[in-house]
Amino acid sequence: MDNQYKKNRITIIVIFAMSIVPFGFAWFLAKNPEIVKLGTNNGALITPPQVTSADEFSGYDTFSAQNMQELKGHWVLVNPVPKNCEEACRDALYKTNQLTLMMGKDIARIRRLAVLFDKTYQLPAEWRDDGRLLKALPAASLQEKLKQLSARPLPEGMLIIMDPLGNLMMQYAPGYDPYQVKSDLNKLLRISQIG
Known part of the structure; x- marks a missing residue:
């Protein structure tokens, strides 16, 4: 018992x-x-996404002003450029160039954009000669939206992905791995019905 x-x-x-x-x-x-890390994305999702409009971007130079409509309907790799673009900033822009080349047949769905905060910044020669890099000056409202992405001033060399509807939806810290960004972009482009 x-x-x-x-x-x-x-x-x-x-x-x-x-x-x-x-x-x-x-x-x-x-x-x-x-x-617990939910999802399979490598970048940090921006929640809620920051909605932008076409009038918040103005062309920095003649080439960019003439081609700014290219942002509509495309996935955009956005590189914020602080007052002086040092090594981390230049490295980030180089990585976005390589990223677009790595995308193969999807290269036509992607655009690159450098957002310059200083109107007097002298563009390096490699930026002036780059026919795929658009340069834009942000409106005050866009500057506020970009500042909300980080608790401190925007770090030099970060990357932001903007969807075809103009939503800033994913960001990467400085020193990001372009292969991780490529992985995320491949997923986004595969499931996207627009852009």
Whole structure:
């Protein structure tokens, strides 16, 4: 009888633990959501997406002013350029150039954009000769939207992806891996019905 009593007691404890442990685990994950990485994206999603409009971008030079309509209906790799574009900034722009080349047949669906915050910035020769790089001056409203993406001033060398509807929807920290961006872009282009 004593042996049966122990078995019943163990069974009750096991059933109780089986009902409590999942709730405890769920409570722990709810209190610590940073532990679980949801999704397969490499970049950080911008939630909610920052909506932009065409009038918030004005061409920095004649080439860009004439081709600014190219942003509509395309996926755009946006490189914010601070007052002085140092090595991290130039590296980010070089990576976006290589990224577009790596995209193969999808290259026609992607545009590159350097957003310059200083009207007096002297463009390097490689930017002036780049026929695929658009340069834009942001309107004050766009500058505010870009500043909201980071708690501190925009870091030099970051990358932002803008969808064909003009939503800033994903960002990458300076020093990003172009292969990770390519992976995200491939997914976005595969499921996109627009752009």
